[in-house]
Amino acid sequence: MKRRLLAALLVLPLLGSDAPKDHQGGIVYADGLEGWWLLVTYEAGGEARRVAYGLVLTFRRGEVESWPPDGGPNRVLGTYRADPGARPATLDTFYTDGFYQGKTWRSIYRIDGDTLHVGYQSGGARRPEGFDDKADLHAETYRRLRR
Numbered sequence: 173m174k175r176r177l178l179a180a181l182l183v184l185p186l187l188g189s190d191a192p193k194d195h196q197g198g199i200v201y202a203d204g205l206e207g208w209w210l211l212v213t214y215e216a217g218g219e220a221r222r223v224a225y226g227l228v229l230t231f232r233r234g235e236v237e238s239w240p241p242d243g244g245p246n247r248v249l250g251t252y253r254a255d256p257g258a259r260p261a262t263l264d265t266f267y268t269d270g271f272y273q274g275k276t277w278r279s280i281y282r283i284d285g286d287t288l289h290v291g292y293q294s295g296g297a298r299r300p301e302g303f304d305d306k307a308d309l310h311a312e313t314y315r316r317l318r319r
Contacts, residue, residue, distance in 0.1 A: 203254035203261075204283045205231040209314035218306040229288075229314055236265055246271050254281070260302055263290065272296075286316035 211227040213220065226241030231252065239247040248270035255262045260280040267275050277296030282289045282303070291300050293308045300309050 203256045205252075205254055205263075205281070205288070206233075207231060208317040209288050210317050211312060212315050213311075213313040215309075215311045217308065228317070248272050260291075262299065265296075288314040288316070290314070 207230070209229045209231075211223055211229065214223050215221060224240050224246070227246075228239060228241075230237045234251055234253075236250050236252045237248070248267055250265050250267040250269070250272075252266070253264045261282060263279045263281045265277040265279070267273055267277070275296065277292060278299035279290055279292035279296065280300055280302070281291070289303065290312045291303050291305075292310050293300050294310065303309070303311065
């Protein structure tokens, strides 16, 4: 009896009562994407390309938004679904407004600390098998912005 009570007392603090940081309406976003990300590099087919300076990508509660610093025509809105348990982790973006309205983008991602790597193929219809698949890989690297 004493062992059960001791075990319960040791386990209860581990359970906690506060909702996770990314908890919203019963859904927990444990994909690590939540927040603001600044585009720092872009490669296509293994070659570095010019970066749209100031492009920010935001993930929040299942929604995604991307906009250039001038608010120009490439601003996009949508929803996303991530599977961080897949190898590589997968990211499906469903665009509801803006430049890619009505399109679904299938990509992969990896987070290394405050760095987000996103890979996709031209048009976003096919998901790359990995970041080593350079033939038709578009690779974007973002740095997390602290607010």
